[in-house]
Amino acid sequence: MNLTATEGQTVTLPCRAPNNKLLVAIEWSRPDLKQQYVYLSVDDHTERLNQHPSFKDRVILLDRQMKDGDVSLVLINVTTDDTGTYECRVETRTNSRRATLDAAPISIIYLRVDPPGQPGGSAGPTAGLSAIVCLLLLLF
Template identity: 50%
Template sequence: MDVTSTCWTLLVSFIFSIMSADQENITAESGQNVTLTCRAPNIKNDLVEWSRADLGDEYVLFYRDDLSVSDHQHQSFKNRVDLQDRQMKDGDVSLVLMNVTINDTGTYKCRVPLDKTHSSNPISIIFLSVVDPPAPPGGATEDGDGVGRRHHGRLIASVLCLVVIIVVFFKIFHHYCDPL
């Protein structure tokens, strides 16, 4: 196998690994209950952390010894979150977020630390986007096309971002792997 073929194989493998990582995008309407899925096979304790980067040291949910621990839980999540299955059967540590609002938009991370003193890498990373419910049929929204236009804008931005990533990695691999 020549250098160019190897580089192409590495590039394609890298792109597929990015796209198949345990990451998920969820869109929900305000007022809905949302389940953020996370599975931790071989869970050895009953310690689960759900966090969001923009909350600093506060948690969305910290679950230990069969209880939700409210110390260091962000105020906006108190009485609105719970595990889907408190027995964590089959490693299910999915989070149920009730009555979502626009302020719940963000990137959520699920961790299952090895013990009470050590953190771990996220098992699941989920980007939740909360939008206002669509206007009733025949009703106009603030900006004319409203929600639909925002969705198209996000889709276009996502596709452009993916294209930029592919082009950048192509150039890097081409630069380092070009046999001259």
């Protein structure tokens, strides 16, 4: 899934875990961050020890109760540095009390964050400068 946002916006990265299993851990990561993560919750406790510093105090779960397996992540005040691929993984427990970590992500999202005033990345300083030059040519 691809999402596009503008700097300063709040973005929700969707992810849904299986309904019939108890969620033990939720991990949101970006492969380029290596050992650090975007968000990690284990046994309903948010872990911050190895959280990447740029995400501290800017990420929360959309539904802290995770009703119907909703483990979507809200990313607050996005910047262009937030552009990248996000992966959602969960660790579940079934009735047998055996926990299993899904090695493969259950959701992969590519987020592109554009600077303000540049929706779609098509307009930029050059476009603004060209408009000014055209206006000056009309006046003289």
